Amino acid sequence: MEVKRVVKEAREAFESGVTRSYSWRRSQLRALKAILLEKEADIFNALKLDLGKHRIEAYRDEVDVPLVCFPATGEIVAEPLGVVLIFSSWNFPIGLSFEPLVGAIAAGNAVVLKPSELAPASSAFLATNLPKYLDNSVKVVEGASHIGEQLLEHKWDKIFFTGSSRVGRIIMTAAAKHLTPVTLELGGKCPAIIDTLSRARDIEVTINRVAGAKWGPCSGQACIAIDYLLVEEQFAPLLVDLLKAKIKKTYKDPENSARIVHKQHFQRLSNFLNDSAVAASVVYGGSFNAESLLIEPTILLNPPLDSEIMREEIFGPLLPVITLKKIEDSIEFLKVRPKPLVIYAFTVDEKLKRRVIEETSSGSITFNDAMLQFAVDSLPFGGTGESGFGKYHGKFSFDQFSHGKAILRRSFLIELSCRYPPxxxxxxxxxxYIYRFYYIGIILMLLGLKR
Structure with missing residues (x-):
């Protein structure tokens, strides 16, 4: 019970928001400094009792920053991790293979790529062409899930996985055997806050971008696709009508939609509507064609929040619309749910934007657009919590597949005898004295640089 209480209180403290403020961080760091200054004798005594350390040795090693390395230079050298295993996903089978592959190769690693068997033509393309263009250090292994399981039995220096949280847990379990570092790019229910329906000039752009991010690429079968919308009650009828019109104009024709990737995924999506309360919330669409694996773009208004469609990532063309008394309630709505890969917010309210940034947690935030952030290589891409961990894209991909090795270089010029007994x-x-002199010099140097 004591452990349970401690964990609960720590979580409550974080959720209160107190740790986010600058004043709290500064006060706590000053408190740590006060412990070192005011309780120095107690620290010396504890280290003497536990480790037999002399108080001067303790001061040198644990009470202050060691100066024994002065003068010296330091640098960080990026070195490859070794042999890395990359699992790519079926929904963007080429792009989600090349993106991490570029970073792994740039960092100097040997790579084994396992494309998804659910995109067999793309998998075959990679298996056929990568060996023709790249040397033997990059290999492609095709096959179903049992091949992936066989790959995980081996020791790797890094595993990079894009896919579901269910399989992500399997990856982590296998990696733990060899303490292999893992990057997980998972999904999550990416919400979109809609706060532009009172601004006539922004409505059309909002609808275009929302619809494009839900029924455009892969018909919602993307980890960064909009999963559901949050809107004020008063604007819900307008939002639904505008989305209906957009579907009829642009996405009704099957030629403008992507089919569901396979029967199991099709069945999973159709099962969402087996719940009678969920089916009753459908205000547009809802038809399925099991033969062609096509699902009509579908809008649901306020399905039960405890239903499967609101607990699980949808990954398809079904779009729940959740109404709130006021749009500011979206902050609390998101805070009590698992951290999404992306939070989208369509708003010009700077106060609301600031609250989304400061009071919610997600892999990233995009204002007034959707999915576009994936194409910006100067921004890191990745999740947090159940949406994954580890960032990549651009230089971040290089860093993800590198080890930053710290190098310290010293000369024989100066030797401080005070570092040694007796x-x-x-x-x-x-x-x-020398510590204080050193710190004063650093402060003066920084002040000089500012000038």
Whole structure:
């Protein structure tokens, strides 16, 4: 019960928002400094009892920053991790293979790529062509899930996985055997806050971008696709009508929609509507064609929040619209749910934008557009919590597949005898003095740079 209480109180403290403020961070760091200054004798005594450390040795090693390395230079050298395993996904089978592959190769790794068997033509393309263009350090292994399981039995220096949280847990379990570092690019229910329906000039753009991010690429079968909408009650009828019109104009024709990738996924999506309460919330669409694996773009208004469609990532053309008394309630709505890969917010309200940034947690936030952030290589892409961890794209991909090895270089020019026993009071005072002198010099140097 004590452990449970401690964990609960720590979580409550974080959720209160107190730790986010600058004043809290500064006060806590100052408190840590006060412990070192005011409780120095107690620290010396504890280290003496536990480790037999002399108080001067303790001061040198644990109470202050060691100066024994002065003068010295330091650098960070990027080195490849070794042999990395990349699992790519079926929904963007080429792009989600090349994107991490570029980073892994740029960092100097050997790579084994396992494309998804659910996109067999793309998998075959990669298996056929990558060996023709790249040397033997990059290999492609095709096959179903049992091949992936066989790959996970081996030791890797890094595993990069794009896919579902269910399989992500399997990846982590296998990686733990060898303490292999893992990057997981998972999904999550990416919400979109709609706060532009009172602004006539922004409505059409909002609808275009929302519809494009739900029924455009892969018909919602993308980890960064909009999963559901949050809107004020008063604007819900207008939003639904505008979305209906957009579907009829642009996405009704099957030629403008992507089919569901396979029967199991089609069945999963159709099962969402088996719940009678969910089916009753359908205000547009809802038809399925099991033979062609096509699902009509579908809008649902306020399906039960405890239903499967509101608990699981949809990954398809079904779009729930959730109404709120006021749009500011969206903050609390999101805070009590798992962290999404992306939060989208269509608004010109700077206060609301600031609250979304400061009071919610997600892999990223995009204002007034959707899915576009994936194409911006100067921004890292990745999740947090159940939406995954690890960032990539552009330089972040290089960093993801590199180890930053710290290098310290010293000369034989200066040797401080105070770093060695036998200990005496003079050495302690000298260490104290030299530390203070060193810090004053650093402060003066920084002030000089500012000028």
């Amino acid at each position: 200990w005496n009071e003079w050495k302690l005072q000298f260490i104290r």
